[in-house]
Amino acid sequence: MQSLSNTWPGIEKTPGIVGGDACITDTRIPVWDLVQYRRLGATDAKILEAYPQFTAINLANAWHYADIYQAEIEAAICENEAA
Template identity: 45%
Template sequence: MIATFDDLRDAVLHLPKGDQMRILSVVAMEVADAHPGIDFQDNVCGGAARIIRTRIPVWLLESLRRQGKTDAELLAAYPTLNAEDLTNAWNYARSHREEMDREIAANGDES
């Protein structure tokens, strides 16, 4: 069993180049839709995308933004958030517009 990152790195580097490329392809596919600062857990916020370390769903922030709230107003209303959190939320919302529309509509918080 591979116990550490260093062990895994060494094992991969000893594979034939073709196998290294296959592993790289699998990893790239897994992280292609990664969004830093955004978390998903089935038992938190119903599994909706949320700001990491909080219970603030991205759809809620996006809904408020669509209603005209500024970043400054959101930061004042949610003191546990910082500017980086909002940047992460906006990036996620931009690349998941249909999901945001569904979540906002499902939660009766349409703008």
């Protein structure tokens, strides 16, 4: 497991899990999936309702990661839309 916790608390990449995409720690929920859900109109409150194991801190970490690694997130979204 490649943890990003030194730079990105709560975000990790694990080879072989969700294609090695950045996920919320200890889940198989990729950051790109949350970004896409938000683009489809989901508010943070709706996302937290859909993922009751998450906290607002989990989302803040995901949004920060997505802001910094926009190209990675866009590529993952495009790849998964094409699948």
